[in-house]
Amino acid sequence: MMATILVVEDEAALRETLEYTLQREGYTVLTAADGREALHKARTERPDLIILDILLPGIDGFEVCRLLRQEMSVPILMLTARADEIDKVVGLEMGADDYVTKPFSMRELMARVKALLRRVQLDRSEAERARESATPLRFGDLVIDVARREVRRGGQLLHLKPKEFDLLLFLARHPGVVLSRNLILERVWGWDFGGGTRTVDVHIRWLREKIEPDPKHPTRIITVRGVGYRFDG
Numbered sequence: 326m327m328a329t330i331l332v333v334e335d336e337a338a339l340r341e342t343l344e345y346t347l348q349r350e351g352y353t354v355l356t357a358a359d360g361r362e363a364l365h366k367a368r369t370e371r372p373d374l375i376i377l378d379i380l381l382p383g384i385d386g387f388e389v390c391r392l393l394r395q396e397m398s399v400p401i402l403m404l405t406a407r408a409d410e411i412d413k414v415v416g417l418e419m420g421a422d423d424y425v426t427k428p429f430s431m432r433e434l435m436a437r438v439k440a441l442l443r444r445v446q447l448d449r450s451e452a453e454r455a456r457e458s459a460t461p462l463r464f465g466d467l468v469i470d471v472a473r474r475e476v477r478r479g480g481q482l483l484h485l486k487p488k489e490f491d492l493l494l495f496l497a498r499h500p501g502v503v504l505s506r507n508l509i510l511e512r513v514w515g516w517d518f519g520g521g522t523r524t525v526d527v528h529i530r531w532l533r534e535k536i537e538p539d540p541k542h543p544t545r546i547i548t549v550r551g552v553g554y555r556f557d558g
């Protein structure tokens with residue numbers, strides 16, 4: 326999905342050039358000609374990135390940036406013209422993420438826009454991963470705390486060896502899916518592991534003794550004859 330970019334620039338010619346260039350690149354573009362309009366559109370439309378000129382009538386770009394920073398984490402790319410503005414932006418007093426100095430080429434601006442959006446995307450997926458690992462996986466009375474690498478059954482802490490934990494986590498992240506011994510071996514032990522698929526069977530047996538109500542008749546880790554195993558939770 327393409328990003329929405331808010332362009333804040335009072336000079337009509339530059340604003341239109343930016344709008345045209347960004348649209349041609351596939352972005353959805355919103356525009357504002359002064360600080361007040363910029364604040365309003367940023368708050369109501371929630372753009373993915375803001376290109377913000379500093380010298381604006383009324384509320385200037387510095388103030389817009391400062392106010393928005395208190396409310397949202399949208400990346401802000403400042404357009405600067407004067408040396409003293411640059412100093413202020415570079416000093417990060419404003420909380421801007423990047424800046425370009427006027428006059429700039431559209432190619433340069435586009436490169437900065439793409440880099441900023443990529444960075445935000447990366448931060449976002451990292452945050453998602455962090456949140457994912459912060460939420461324990463639950464299967465009945467079995468709770469896998471990924472962040473702490475702890476497993477509890479009925480509230481009781483189980484003592485799993487590191488590889489047993491890795492194996493359980495890999496299985497638990499693919500509930501209901503038949504996983505071959507080779508795939509398990511590759512993902513849990515890695516390509517360079519010298520041992521064979523017997524290792525998987527041995528660890529499954531140990532794991533069952535710890536997490537199955539009745540290890541002789543497993544209901545959590547099911548053997549799929551001739552293939553591998555399936556985690557049923």
Ligand code: CA
Nearest residue numbers: 335378380381
């Ligand atoms: Ca201006």
